[in-house]
Amino acid sequence: MLKDFAAQDASPIVYIIDDDVLIRASLDTLLRSVGLRVRAFEGTEDFKTALIEDVPCCLLLDVRLRGESGLMFQHREHACLSMPIIFMSGHADIHACVSAMKAGAIDFLTKPIAEQQVIDAVIGALNMDAQRREGVRARATAVDTFERLTPREREILVHVVAGAPNKRIAASLGISEITVKAHRASVMRKMNARSLPDLVRASQLAGVTPVSCC
Structure with missing residues (x-):
């Protein structure tokens, strides 16, 4: 089942790249029937010029395309394409499957693909991307709150x-214990932490390295 997306996330979208017009139309109809938004493209060049929405998304990508192949596109765009990729192929090509998975694809479907198999793969990919986006937001928030701390508060943290x-x-920093308590309370408030575990998690997200306590 598709998870509940965060309020700041609009409706998820599935991108399709397949040069077979009938398959594109079939996938489009299937995915729209379960309430998903779809954008379909004949080739990678069309996809690269499209505006990618800032919402949970995934890409259904055919291995064999006229012009640039799906595998070539994946390898070339891997560094800047963050959405999960599900490959499709009309051939039981083990080499292509291994190559795609090694490069980061999350699934490899062989045509003809059962409708439920497509739906399950897509929903899994969308949930994965939603979790990734959630993590990105959490890290950004943690970094932002950490940067608002004073130099002394960062030392305390x-x-x-x-x-x-x-x-x-107090002994390590050469200040009074009362001062430590005051700064500690301020750090907890600014980092939106209700407990020490909350503070530790926020600090880890912000990339804070604890000092040795020994």
Whole structure:
């Protein structure tokens, strides 16, 4: 089942690249029938000039295309194409399957593809992309809140997430324990952390490296 997407995410979309007009039309009809938005393209050049929406999405990509092949497109665009790719092929090509999966494809479907198999693969890919986007937002939020901390608060933070008690932090930084407590409370508030585990998770997302507590 398709997960509930975050409020900031609009309706997910499935992109299709297949040079067979009948297959494109069939996939388009099938996926729209389960409530998904679809954009279909005859080749990779058409896809590359299209506006990719900032929503959970995935790509159904045929291996063998006129012009640039699906595998060549995947290898060339891998660094800048973040959406999950599901390959389709009319041939039981083990070499192509292995190559696609090694390059990051999440599934490889052999035509003719059962309708439920397509739906399951697409929904899995969309959920995967939604989770990726959620992680990106969480990391961005954590980095933003960390950057709002004062230099002293950042010093306190790296000790706190390492498990150091207030007394040890105070001795390490040459400040009073009362000052540590005040800064610690401010750090918790600014990082939107209700507990130490919350603070540790937010710090990890922000890329904070704890100091040694020993």
